[in-house]
Amino acid sequence: MSPPPPLDAGAELRARVRELTASWRAAGRYVPRSDSWLRSFDLEFSKALAADGLIAMTYPKEYGGAGRSNVERLAVTEELLRAGAPVAAHWIGDRQIGPAILRHGSPALRAEILPRIAAAEAVFCLGMSEPEAGSDLAAVRTSATPVRGGWLISGHKIWTSHAHRATHAYVLARTARTERKHEGLTEFVLDMAADGVSTTPIPDLAGEHHFNEVRFEEVFVPAHRVIGTVGNGWRQVVEQLSFERGGAERVLSSYPVLAELVAHAAEERDDAELRSLLGSLVARLAVLRRLCREVAGRLDAGQAPVQEAAALKYLGNAFEVDVVEALRRTGLCHEPSPDGAFGQALLASPGFGLRGGAAEVLLSLVARQETRA
Numbered sequence: 001m002s003p004p005p006p007l008d009a010g011a012e013l014r015a016r017v018r019e020l021t022a023s024w025r026a027a028g029r030y031v032p033r034s035d036s037w038l039r040s041f042d043l044e045f046s047k048a049l050a051a052d053g054l055i056a057m058t059y060p061k062e063y064g065g066a067g068r069s070n071v072e073r074l075a076v077t078e079e080l081l082r083a084g085a086p087v088a089a090h091w092i093g094d095r096q097i098g099p100a101i102l103r104h105g106s107p108a109l110r111a112e113i114l115p116r117i118a119a120a121e122a123v124f125c126l127g128m129s130e131p132e133a134g135s136d137l138a139a140v141r142t143s144a145t146p147v148r149g150g151w152l153i154s155g156h157k158i159w160t161s162h163a164h165r166a167t168h169a170y171v172l173a174r175t176a177r178t179e180r181k182h183e184g185l186t187e188f189v190l191d192m193a194a195d196g197v198s199t200t201p202i203p204d205l206a207g208e209h210h211f212n213e214v215r216f217e218e219v220f221v222p223a224h225r226v227i228g229t230v231g232n233g234w235r236q237v238v239e240q241l242s243f244e245r246g247g248a249e250r251v252l253s254s255y256p257v258l259a260e261l262v263a264h265a266a267e268e269r270d271d272a273e274l275r276s277l278l279g280s281l282v283a284r285l286a287v288l289r290r291l292c293r294e295v296a297g298r299l300d301a302g303q304a305p306v307q308e309a310a311a312l313k314y315l316g317n318a319f320e321v322d323v324v325e326a327l328r329r330t331g332l333c334h335e336p337s338p339d340g341a342f343g344q345a346l347l348a349s350p351g352f353g354l355r356g357g358a359a360e361v362l363l364s365l366v367a368r369q370e371t372r373a
């Protein structure tokens with residue numbers, strides 16, 4: 001592995017995020033929560049970040065970005081997650097759809113979409129999973145048929161987080177029936193306000209509404225809304241998964257719980273068991289942060305660190321769950337409230353190892369790399 005970028009990369013950016021989140025908290029404009037990158041949606045907060053150049057940081061300036069590195073972006077995302085800030089509105093667009101369009105999109109698509117992500121005007125949802133295509137993503141049945149000037153998309157997506165609030169959807173669809181299911185797939189950007197799009201809520205375990213089913217009935221998509229090459233969707237989406245899986249949100253979803261544990265340990269200085277438990281969690285966190293920097297460095301080098309991101313997500317998700325378990329073991333939370341950091345993390349935790357790729361699937365990816373090495 002190449003040496004990770006320096007630890008202090010982005011100190012000035014960290015200070016800016018801390019100042020912004022502290023002022024919003026002090027004004028009562030948000031309450032920190034666990035799993036905020038998925039569950040805490042506030043377009044005004046995203047617009048405030050955008051105004052400060054803290055969204056689309058890695059995009060070129062000509063597209064409204066800041067032309068910074070993924071390592072610098074990592075400093076910002078870590079601070080936002082530590083603060084439990086309401087970042088869900090821009091997270092998917094900023095993290096993976098913008099970078100996918102930058103790598104593969106036509107000049108027209110870049111010019112149309114990237115400045116809107118950078119301004120927190122375009123809110124993206126992710127139309128990958130289908131009732132019969134979750135882990136087996138290449139089994140998608142949503143179809144795209146060529147018509148004059150574009151495509152007609154028909155199909156059924158599921159577990160689509162924030163589809164009911166999104167302005168745009170990323171959609172993986174089948175453009176050709178082929179013997180090999182990984183061929184004949186294409187990526188599209190679709191308007192959620194277009195005729196033929198409908199969403200139905202699916203309440204989650206906590207009773208919250210972020211999941212949806214989304215149905216497309218002959219939705220027209222103009223030709224320039226294809227990302228990259230028709231039929232090359234599989235190769236492109238695999239690359240996109242490095243952006244989806246390789247970030248700090250795969251480690252810090254339960255960070256507010258860890259902060260509670262640290263505060264408790266400061267009061268219970270004689271509790272050797274608690275201190276040892278906390279020491280082991282903090283040591284794991286340090287390693288995971290290094291891994292995040294390694295993945296960010298590779299993205300900056302133009303690579304697609306698919307296996308490294310899978311390993312990070314697998315280890316990070318286990319850490320996130322263990323943090324929740326650790327607080328449970330202290331006996332601090334006999335009656336977890338669904339509104340407290342612990343209750344939120346506890347109810348969200350079954351999804352940590354599923355969303356963005358199930359743990360077993362990630363392990364197979366890593367194992368395949370090892371057998372090739």
Ligand SMILES: Cc1cc2nc3c(=O)[nH]c(=O)nc-3n(C[C@H](O)[C@H](O)[C@H](O)COP(=O)(O)OP(=O)(O)OC[C@H]3O[C@@H](n4cnc5c(N)ncnc54)[C@H](O)[C@@H]3O)c2cc1C
Pocket residue numbers: 125126127128129130133134135136158159160161162350351352354355356357358359360361364
């Ligand atoms: C909180 C959350 C948010 C999500 N948001 C989105 C979203 O916005 N957009 C979107 O498209 N999807 C989203 N998803 C869906 C998510 O990506 C899928 O749940 C995931 O890919 C797994 O697919 P599945 O649920 O169909 O499970 P399945 O594919 O049915 O897998 C179920 C279990 O079977 C086992 N398994 C499956 N395949 C293998 C294999 N090859 N080897 C070994 N074991 C295997 C694993 O134990 C796995 O956990 C979200 C999911 C969650 C939990």
